[in-house]
Amino acid sequence: MSDLPQQNEAQTISALATETINPATTNIDQLSPLEIVQALNAEDAKVARAVEQVLPAISQAISAIATRMRQGGRLLYIGAGTSGRLGILDASECPPTFGTSPDQIVGLIAGGPIATANAVEDAEDSPRAGQAELERLQLTPADTVVGIAASGRTPYVLGALAYARTQQALTIAVVCNPASPLEKLADITISPIVGPEAITGSTRLKAGTAQKMVLNMLSTGTMILLGKTYGNLMVDVVATNYKLEQRASKIVQSVTGLDAEHALALLQQSNGETKTAIVVAKNHVTPDEARAKLAAHDNILRTTLEAMAE
Known part of the structure; x- marks a missing residue:
């Protein structure tokens, strides 16, 4: 794993945009229930604007993904914690919506399937584990690997993207901090900067919402380009219920x-x-x-x- 970008020692966790203290919510524990949700809603309102700023990168990504999928390639999401769960969620919804096979769009999470429902926080610290997941799937140059990490520095995801590059797969980073180590491993970086969270460091909030919006666009946009819709009708829907x-x-x-x-x-x-x-x-x-x-x-x-x- 020697080709991993070196972590910038000056960029400590506390220096990350997603980890800084939000001045708008420092007294959130003293607010009424209505004021709490108003404060959260005010922060959430910033997410769509952040995603809007990265639409050119998202459009570039869906075009590149669709090109590879026409050649038989797969779309592989990989992340840890909330980021990994969001990838699994997006992947799992594509077969019934667009008629894809379960192995065409795949979500991978640090710690394996048990981590979808239970926190396995230390699993994200192994770059080798991220590489091993892609080795198990026999990654090819036609595949796309989307590394999802709010911090942009999760070792599990870094290891996966570093390996994906050696296999000539397309690499995409979905991050919520600028100039992250993950960006150095990505052919395309999608980086909606949502700023500090309402609860300091809780990236399941704005960062997670931004990631969900981006993944929605990646899969939906790719499927549209592949002819999975007619107008806005999901004509490849699988009628399973x-x-x-x-x-x-x-x-x-x-x-x-x-x-x-x-x-x-x-x-x-x-x-x-x-x-x-x-x-x-x-x-x-x-x-x-x-x-x-x-x-x-x-x-x-x-x-x-x-x-x-x-």
Whole structure:
């Protein structure tokens, strides 16, 4: 791990923007319940503005991720504590929303699965553990590794990104402090600077909210570029429960003009595949023919429909 950037000794924990004392909340323990939530809300209002400042970096990232995923690459989130949990949350929501396979977008956390529900704070101190996670997944140059760390100096994440660089994978840092060691290992750095937390050092607050917003954009933006939506409809939704079945039916109804009964029947004939059902309805073909047409156009519904209308 000799290629890890050296920690700046002058940059102690107390010097980090996310660790400094917030003058707006020094008396928060003396406030009424309403005043407490007003103070927290005032701090939260700063998060969207901080994320707005890094939109160019986020857009660069989704373009690069989509390019690699078209080549069969994966999107891998890695972090410790809150940052790791946020990565796992984003990854876990992509299969039902966008029809991705569970191994296409993966969340990794220091300490392993037990750390999703229980604090395993010392696990983040091992750079070798971060590298080992990526070795286990047999990282390739087509993959993207997103290191998530509010401080930008978590050893577990530093080790992961340092290893990812040796494998020519795309490396992205999501951090909430400027000029961090993690930035030196990243091809793209996304750094929403949210400032000091309402409770000093509690980066599950503003920093965590900023990270969640960034990850939402990374996965959603990438999926849009990959044709996982038609307009703003999630046409690759996987109908695994009643709510999602109804959502899929409404999507088919919206695009085709069918009523609910016929939309549900068509979804059943199409094995619950929303895109397939839409192509069947719009072009009067069989489900197998619809799948073949979609496959010929990279499974992008809009491109398929436009080609079939010519």
